[in-house]
Amino acid sequence: MKIATYNVNGVNGRLPVLLRWLEEAQPDIVCLQELKAPQERFPIKEINDAGYNAIWKGQKSWNGVAILTKNMEITEVQRSLPGDADDDQSRYIEAIINQTVICCLYLPNGNPFPGPKFDYKLSWIKRLKKRMDELIKMDLPAVVIGDFNIIPTPSDVYKPERWEDNALYRPEVKTAYQQLLKKGWTDAIRTLYPDETVYTFWDYLYKSYSRNAGMRLDHILLSPYLAGNLKSGGVDKEVRGWEKSSDHAPVWITID
Template sequence: MKIATYNVNGVNGRLPVLLRWLKEAKPDIVCLQELKCPQEKFPIEEIKKAGYNAIWKGQKSWNGVAILAKGFEITEVQNTLPGDSDDFQSRYIEAIIDQMVICCLYLPNGNPYPGEKFDYKLSWIKRFKRRTNQLIKMELPAILIGDFNIIPNDIDVYKPEKWENDALFRTEVRKAYKDLQKKGWTDSLRKIYPDETIYTFWDYLYKSYDRNAGMRLDHILLSPFLADNLTHAGVDKQVRGWEKSSDHAPTWIELKK
């Protein structure tokens, strides 16, 4: 089974890119972030024509998350991260697919640091960790998948010394990522490629993609009850080079069933 995440950076504006990638890569389950469209504008008819069921939570202008599945039913669990009834940002959707819990997330960026946006990022992470701990305690086969807006280690960014005071690379958020791993969540890409330079995002500026001056922001973490099923992982880097593509590239894993 192939499971992927893709920050599409505007699902309607980049729909041709998304549909082309779905046709070529043939993932079974896809988590999308940054839809940038209200609920009623999600291109569900085009997604269905491509062979996928979908659940989604849109938001006008920004944010928005979705889960797509080909050949599987999707049972929505929740479309809001628990713990703050005043948080209306569309950043989390959770579903059960083929007896797995799929947690699709678009974690806040947090910049500029310091400031309210960084404080919101830390509070969101705190709520997220509570949910992930519940999944571990329930001994569920679960996947945390999406745009984490966290650069876990120096190897995951071009010239790490320049990012010390960026909200993506602050000590607090990297510690939170490591805490997930300590709880038993497996970083899929690092499990398969422990020492390689692998990026999932390249800025549109400064010819970052051409120079491979990127960072790894998109992650797929497996609970202890799925980790042994991991067989392959990768990044479809070439998609970032397509015309009118997102600044992220699709990231994927394969699980044996």
């Protein structure tokens, strides 16, 4: 089973790119972030025509998450991260596919630091950790996947010294990420490529993509139940170079 995540940075504006990638990559499950479309404007017809079913939670102008499946039944579990009834940002959707829990997330950016946006990011991470702890305790096959907006280590960003006061790289968020791994979650891509430079995002400015001045923000975490089933994975970096593409590239794994 091939599972992927892709921050599309506008699902309608970049729909040709998404459809081309789906056709070429043929993932079985896809988690999308940053739809930047209200619920009624999600391009479900085009997604269905490409051979995929979908559940999604849109939001006008920004945010938005979706889960796509190919030839598999999808059962929605929840479409918001528990723990804050007042949080109306569309950043989380969870489903069961092929007896596996799929948690698609778009974690808050948190900038500028310090400030209320960073405080919101930390509170969101706290809620996420609680949900992930629940999944561990239930001993379920689970995948937590998406744009985490966290640079986990210095090896995950070009010139890390420039990012010390950025909310993506603050000690608080790096520590929180490492705590997830200590609880038993497996960072699939780093496990497959322990010593290699792997980026998933390149800014549109400063010729970042051509210089490979990127960072790793998009992660796939596997519960202990699934960790031994990991077979392969990678980043479809070439997609970032396509015309009118997102500033993120798709990230994928295969599991038994």
